[in-house]
Amino acid sequence: MIEVRLFATFREGREKIIFVDYMPGMTGYDIIEPLGIKEEEIAIFLINGRHSKAGAVLNDGSVLALFPPVGGG
Amino acid sequence: MVTSYNGEVLRVNLTERIINTEPLDMEKAVKYIGGRGLGTRMLLDEGCATVEPLSPENKLIYITGPMTGTAVPTGGRYMVVTKSPLTGMIACSNSGGVWGAMLKYAGWDAIVVEGKADAPVYLEINDHEVTLHDASDLWGKKSLETESILKERHTGYSVLNIGPAGENQALLAAIMNDGDRAAGRSGVGAVMGSKNLKAIVVKASKTQIDPHDADALRTAAVDCIKKLRANGVTGEGLPTFGTAVLVNIINNIGAMPTKNWQESYYPEADSFSGETMKDTSLVKNHACHRCPIGCGRVVKLQDGNVVGGPEYEPLWAYGANCGNSDLDSINKANEVCNEMGLDAISTPCTIAAAMELYEKGLITDEDCHGVPLKWGSKEAIVTWTEWMGLGSNPLAKLMADGSYRLCEHYGVPELSMSVKKQEIPAYDARAIQGIGITYATSNRGGCHVRGYMISPEVLGLPEQLDRETVEGKAQWAKIFQDLTSVIDSMGMCLFSSFALGAPEYAALLNAGTGTNYDVNGLLEVGDRIYNLERMFNKAAGMKPEDDRLPKRIAEDEIVNGPSKGMSSKIKLTLPQYYEARGWKDAFPTEETLKRLGLEDLI
Missing domain, CATH: 1.10.569.10 (Aldehyde Ferredoxin Oxidoreductase Protein, subunit A, domain 2)
Incomplete structure (x- = not known):
């Protein structure tokens, strides 16, 4: 199972957290395309808390966190 | 001719209740820009590095930058510069709202407050008409109530004030303005309270500042506004x-x-x-x-x-x-x-x-x-x-x-998560190596906005760095600290830097004041300001060991979450940082001071 956490404007019209069945070899594209999120809209793509890219291969149990461009404090 | 400045400083001696006007030292203004840089130079030259922070000998400088009050986006900031009672070192706390721009429109670049009033007072500035009033009826009142009373009494004024914490000289006291805006850090409110100064209200008849080259400044400002609107962070995320x-x-x-x-x-x-x-x-x-x-x-x-x-x-x-x-x-x-x-x-x-x-x-x-x-x-x-x-x-x-x-009172000072006795903000430096360098070396103590390494290490701006590695982080930290020193001195908001870089700030400053900085020249001014603050701290008694992260960050590993097991590499990065700065044992070498035009501080 993959846990996908969506933040900021990615939550508009979507759930905050989505669970997706794992399949060997799947990448971030297999997650974002069904969600209607384009790669270029993502500013921060985290896999298990580490900065990564949509093309990265996922493992069973991976936690994804996706953010559009946001800001600082 | 240098413009975007008013060229006038208001000096208020509360002990003698004397109010004077002085010309702004334009040579210093060009060398240190304004705000944070110029304010620190003025405070040092006033002899405040060695004074007791809550004594009448300490001075409290409210200072704008050349961009304050101009058409430049975010150009509305002012700085409070004084010797901090919290850290015993330089305090430099900035705030937005409208008060800073109003002070500039009233005809002043800065206010220097000195001495101590024998009873609570507040200062009224109506352009060049400046009056001290009795504030005994306001003493003890909360900040927002104070503001609403003063706004009723003085129609059309912007209000800066302290609340009960400042009156009590609590070392965590802030200076508030325009409701919820705050010059929050390093105990600047306690210094204001120690002088029995409750508030400064200001009103101006002017609504603009004359820049050196109005057309060039307008062009540069429009370019910056476009970039701020188009940027995902400043155009959408933050709003x-x-x-x-x-x-x-x-x-x-x-x-x-x-x-x-x-x-x-x-x-x-x-x-x-x-x-x-x-x-x-x-x-x-x-x-x-x-x-x-x-x-x-x-x-x-x-x-x-x-x-x-x-x-x-x-x-x-x-x-x-x-x-x-x-x-x-x-x-x-x-x-x-x-x-x-x-x-x-x-x-x-x-x-x-x-x-x-x-x-x-x-x-x-x-x-x-x-x-x-x-x-x-x-x-x-x-x-x-x-x-x-x-x-x-x-x-x-x-x-x-x-x-x-x-924590010191209870015998466990190591449980205070602070640097130079000021609390560290909201980012674990064991998981983000560069921010640890700026925490340890911030001249005003624990602080995230003296070199916001979160921007490259987490947000990927202007480019994504690996938060776990140390390579190049010392140089990045130095450049971020130097550019931030410039932004803070210009009178602009640091958040503009998510969308703007050194070339844009140079264009604004050149158009506004008639200087001719390129990117390297501008960053050198920032370098000068950072070194100047460090020399203020040296004169105030800072020791090399004050550039130290708390034991929990410096020595312990993270115990949970996605960064479990990570630890600080500050022992490695701090010497790299000193080398990048041209410092030895936490302070500038003679050569560095000469290079930056600070030879008078040797």
Whole structure:
């Protein structure tokens, strides 16, 4: 199972957290395309808390966190 | 001819009740720009590095930058520069709202306040008509009430004031202006209180500042506004969610200090995130003078009151750092900070330290006056904030002087998560190596906005760096510190730098003042300012060991969350940083001072 956490404007019209069945070899594209999120809209793509890219291969149990461009404090 | 400055400084001697006008030293203005840089130079030259911070000998400088009041986006800032009673070193705290621009429009670049009034006073500035008034009827009043009384009394004025915390000379006291805007850090409010100065109200008939080249400045400003609007952070992220949008990012990388930094991941963080705030309590945005971003929040409390909302730092500090997931209580406690005139970073961080002391049995129930300092207590964060502001009991008075003095009192100074006795903000430096360098070496003590390495290491701006590695981080930290020194001196908001870089700031400054800086020249001014602050600290008695992270960050590993096992590499990066700066044992070498035109400080 993959846990996908969506933040900021990615939550508009979507759930905050989505669970997706794992399949060997799947990448971030297999997650974002069904969600209607384009790669270029993502500013921060985290896999298990580490900065990564949509093309990265996922493992069973991976936690994804996706953010559009946001800001600082 | 140098322009965008008024060329005039107001000097107010409260002891003698003498008000004078002096010309701005234009040579220094060009060399140190204004705001943070020029204010520090003026304070040093006034002989304040060696004075007792809360004595009449300390001076309090309110200073604008050349961009303050111009058509430049975010150009509305002012700085408060003084010797800090919290750190014993340079204090330089900046704020937005409209007060700084109003001061500039009234014809002044800066106010130097010296001495001490024999009874509470406030200062009225109406262009060049400047008057001291009795403030005994205002003494004891909270910040927002003070502001509303003064606004009724002085129609059309902008109000800057201190709350009860400043009057009590609490070392965590802030200076407030225009409602919920604050020059929050390093205890500048305590210095104002020590002078018996309750408020400064200002009104101006002018509404613009004459730049060196009006056409060039307009062109540069329009270019910057376009870039700010087109940028995902300043054009959409910050306006929609405020700085609170960081809650989920920082937590998801496992860098959210929790329970006084004992842990680094807080599973309930989304309950006080910017997203949740927008869905539950946000009423509207709030923008400072000439700001196209509008990151300020206005929120509705559950009791129905509509108040200024918290930034990321108080959300984190009253939230995860106090083990509390209740947004309404954080909104409320933040509002109490504003009413009391307290630093909304250091105050909750000190409460978090007190909660750890309570957990360890060092603070007892008897000390707590019926409100135990338990992790996650909504009642405790609100009530103790108020008690700290009012100095209601011995423990609250001790806490109002910050976590270092609190923890030292109980024999465990290492539990204070501070640098130079000022509390460190909301990013775990064991999970983000570059921010650790800027925490350790910040001239005003624990601070995130003296070199916001979160931008490249987490947000990927201007490019994505690996937060776990150390290569190149010392150089990055230096450049970020230098550019920030410039922005703070120009009178602009640091948040503009998410979309703008050194070329844009150089274009603005050149058009505004008639200078001719390229990028390297501009960064050299920032380098000069950073070294100047360091020399102020040296004169004030700073030691090399003051560039030190707390033991918990420097030595312990992260125990939970996505960054579990990570540790600080500060022992490696600090020498690299000193080398990049041209410093030896934490201070500039003679050669460095000469290179930067600071040979008079050798």
